[in-house]
Amino acid sequence: MQRTETPTQPPLTCVELCAGAGGQSLGLEQAGFRPLLLAEIDPDACATLRANRPRWPVLRSDIRALDVNAFQEAEPDLLAAGVPCPPFSVAGSGLGPEDERDLFPAVVALAAKLRPRAVLIENVRGLLQQRFNGYRTEICRRLAELGYVAEWQLLYASDYGVPQLRPRAILVALPARLFRLFQWPVPDATAAAPVTVGRALRASMAAEGWELADEWAAGADRIAPTLCGGSRRHGGPDLGPSRARQTWAAMGVNAASVADRLPQPGERLPVRLVPEQLAQLQGFPPDWVFTGTKTARCRQIGNAFPPPVADAVGRQLAAVLAGVGFKGPETSTLAGRRIAVQYDGQQGSPRPEGP
Known part of the structure; x- marks a missing residue:
């Protein structure tokens, strides 16, 4: 796995939506991000977060009703979210934007209010199906209006030391001149065989x-x-x-x-x-x-996002954010043009999903 040095001073900050039981939170912590807020609607998941990190600012809330005024001036470096998967999964009927559980619009709306330097969203591989091409393009278009270049990528947890295939659709959005510096994490070719x-x-x-x-x-x-x-x-x-x-x-x-x-x-x-x-x-x-x-x-x-995968992506974002003293997105003609790996397209090296 490609690794970079984790920034330590000053600490990068993060607001996380749909934080769940802390998979993404833990990975981002390992990558050098300090949470300003972790919003999660499930009471058990909130209790898990508090039990493991008593000092983390955990708020039980539906993100569609989240009041950001209390921390809006904090200028988070990163807005991260693990939005519900059922709208784009086979088990969840794959209704996409017609599903009431689709929270992508809520995340984009909060990005408009918080103006983070970067956005990170993860979801199931099903979101990369051809039938959701238009929806992914629309998300990128909305982010482009906010000044971000957005790109989708398919990552496999097994490439990052997790004994599970677990393909995930990952979206990263950055201002154009920061996005040019960003590289997706790659598996370490020198590592031993995958963990089984x-x-x-x-x-x-x-x-x-x-x-x-x-x-x-x-x-x-x-x-x-x-x-x-x-x-x-x-x-x-x-x-x-x-x-x-x-x-x-x-x-x-x-x-x-x-x-x-x-x-x-x-x-x-x-x-x-x-x-x-x-x-x-x-x-x-x-x-x-x-x-x-x-x-x-x-x-x-x-339902968790494996911490090692969040760590790998977080470190690549941290390398960019820690190296550039720029706050807030910028408008660019490049914004929103990059939409990567398709589930049933030709880019990347396809693998079987597995059960």
Whole structure:
């Protein structure tokens, strides 16, 4: 993975919308950003943020009703958001802008009020489908009116040390003369083989004395399917839809539900994973605590933006923002022209989504 030095003085600042359980927040913290505000509507996710970072300014709020007057003068370096995925996912019916949960317009509206130096938004790969071409173009057009050059890119979590494929559609927007300096993170070609489920979870599988831990790890020596968090409308503590469960079964995992404890001596294959293992598959550190019921914890984990990916993108933004003493966007004829990788287009190197 391409790395840059993390800026330390002065600290870069960030306002994060739809912060969830802190995947993006943690990655941006590691990249050198200090949060001015983290807005999240889910009470369990807010509790998780407060439990792990008591000093973070967490506000439970629908971002469509967010009052920015209290921190508008802070001039954030970055406005980041992990907007709800169901409007652009198969599981969520893919209604796009017709879905009431589509919050892209709210993020753009807040960008107009806050005037950050950069904007970062992540969502599911489905947003890059051809049928959403017009919608992505419209988002870039609105950002162009604010003086930003916007670009979409498809990143895979497995390229950044996460034992899960998890493709994500990432949008980065910067003023034109800053955007010219920005480079997307690239995997480190010198790194060892990608981290697999077996390698990542072998130690925890053996923690309670389970005799089959090594055998299981050998059979799970592959990248995990994309974890699904579900929504409050439907979904429980499981590892995803039928196709994903078939892949998990081939890895010795019963994906129909989530366990309350690690595998015990004498337990036979397939086994179930515990929430803490799901968090590890998302790239969270072992000391990151999730609050709420098991279903709530699994939902927070499954909906998260993997911290290592947020860190990788954040460091590339930090390298640009820390090196240029420019506040606020500028108007440019270049603004809004760059719209990158298409889900079913010709750019980039296509990969199978996986279950």
